[in-house]
Amino acid sequence: MGTAANLDAILGESLTIEDYYVTDPGDRPTVPHNAYDDASDTIPCLHLARIRASSGEDRKRMLEEVRDAVCEWGFFRVVAHGVDEKLVDDTVAWARGIFDMDLETKLKSLVDDSSGSLAGYHCGVVKQNKSWQESFHSWADPSDFKIAAEKLWPSSEEIKYVLEMHYKFSMAMEELALEILQLLEETLGVTSGDFTRHWERLKRTLVRFNWYPPCEEPGLVLGAGSHTDPDIITILLQDEVGGLQLLKDSKWIACKPLHGSFVVNVGDCLQVLSNDFLPSLQHRAVLNKEKARLSVVTFVLPKVNATIEPSSHLVDEDHPAAFRRLMFEEIINAAKEMKFKGKEVLSLFRV
Numbered sequence: 562m563g564t565a566a567n568l569d570a571i572l573g574e575s576l577t578i579e580d581y582y583v584t585d586p587g588d589r590p591t592v593p594h595n596a597y598d599d600a601s602d603t604i605p606c607l608h609l610a611r612i613r614a615s616s617g618e619d620r621k622r623m624l625e626e627v628r629d630a631v632c633e634w635g636f637f638r639v640v641a642h643g644v645d646e647k648l649v650d651d652t653v654a655w656a657r658g659i660f661d662m663d664l665e666t667k668l669k670s671l672v673d674d675s676s677g678s679l680a681g682y683h684c685g686v687v688k689q690n691k692s693w694q695e696s697f698h699s700w701a702d703p704s705d706f707k708i709a710a711e712k713l714w715p716s717s718e719e720i721k722y723v724l725e726m727h728y729k730f731s732m733a734m735e736e737l738a739l740e741i742l743q744l745l746e747e748t749l750g751v752t753s754g755d756f757t758r759h760w761e762r763l764k765r766t767l768v769r770f771n772w773y774p775p776c777e778e779p780g781l782v783l784g785a786g787s788h789t790d791p792d793i794i795t796i797l798l799q800d801e802v803g804g805l806q807l808l809k810d811s812k813w814i815a816c817k818p819l820h821g822s823f824v825v826n827v828g829d830c831l832q833v834l835s836n837d838f839l840p841s842l843q844h845r846a847v848l849n850k851e852k853a854r855l856s857v858v859t860f861v862l863p864k865v866n867a868t869i870e871p872s873s874h875l876v877d878e879d880h881p882a883a884f885r886r887l888m889f890e891e892i893i894n895a896a897k898e899m900k901f902k903g904k905e906v907l908s909l910f911r912v
């Protein structure tokens with residue numbers, strides 16, 4: 562696989578694979594990427610078409626089930642969501658194309674952390690952050706994506722094609738995210754739009770393509786270390802290889818790829834907004850020796866200066882506010898300080 566060779570090429574110049582070893586034995590991936598046990602089958606799965614079609618008592622019962630599942634897990638799959646299958650396949654195809662490009666081309670769009678823009682290529686090897694990963698990020702906003710696209714694709718036709726695809730895919734993810742957030746508001750009785758109002762569509766929707774090349778030491782190196790997502794909600798599409806794991810009740814559970822589904826997880830902001838009813842679980846990406854893996858992750862982020870606090874609908878005598886009011890930036894800064902090492906960022910903001 563070309564990309565593994567690419568990583569080796571950079572490794573050859575700067576680091577050796579030992580530099581990637583997860584040094585704390587407690588962080589090492591004890592559950593292999595495809596060790597799906599019964600717990601994997603218990604990750605909740607929402608059938609969106611059925612929920613959409615429900616009404617009256619039937620809907621009430623369904624929403625109660627949804628509420629119980631999401632409040633326990635904060636991590637679920639959605640199926641029958643209606644996102645165009647061809648759009649998903651085409652997106653996966655052009656995204657794979659990015660990582661198949663030669664290293665020189667990818668490095669043209671390498672993101673310098675000090676530049677203030679996220680759009681472009683990121684590489685764990687270049688950043689020396691221990692992630693055995695390449696990634697490509699952009700806000701859903703086409704003007705942001707265009708900056709990176711113009712560095713990667715040589716012809717104006719190709720640029721036009723990827724810009725259009727990226728926009729269509731981002732819109733589909735935004736529609737899905739909005740529907741899920743509104744469903745969560747409905748199930749929890751949050752009638753004032755508190756889960757959705759801090760988000761600004763296009764400008765605060767980040768689409769990130771993660772590429773994990775095969776790794777000769779999957780028991781010692783991680784694709785993405787244990788972390789919680791700092792955002793409101795995340796929608797993840799993974800290919801058939803497998804590698805996403807989540808930590809529930811101190812046990813790592815491998816999330817089995819389910820064709821046609823998306824994985825949805827509650828982010829730190831939504832845990833605060835929901836006054837702890839919805840948990841933001843730690844998760845990570847583990848590697849394997851044979852196959853590269855792709856995930857496409859859409860993050861719904863609040864505006865930079867948003868103040869996040871528990872929704873008044875979820876605070877009462879029995880459930881006092883669990884968190885102080887905070888700025889979104891405080892969560893980001895805390896996560897950076899903890900080096901995204903799986904520590905409980907939100908514990909800093911509890912009252």
Ligand SMILES: O=C(O)CCC(=O)C(=O)O
Nearest residue numbers: 771785805845846856858
């Ligand atoms: O690739 C995966 O399965 C996980 C990626 C992830 O958690 C992230 O990008 O935040």
Ligand SMILES: [Fe+2]
Nearest residue numbers: 788789790844
């Ligand atoms: Fe994540």
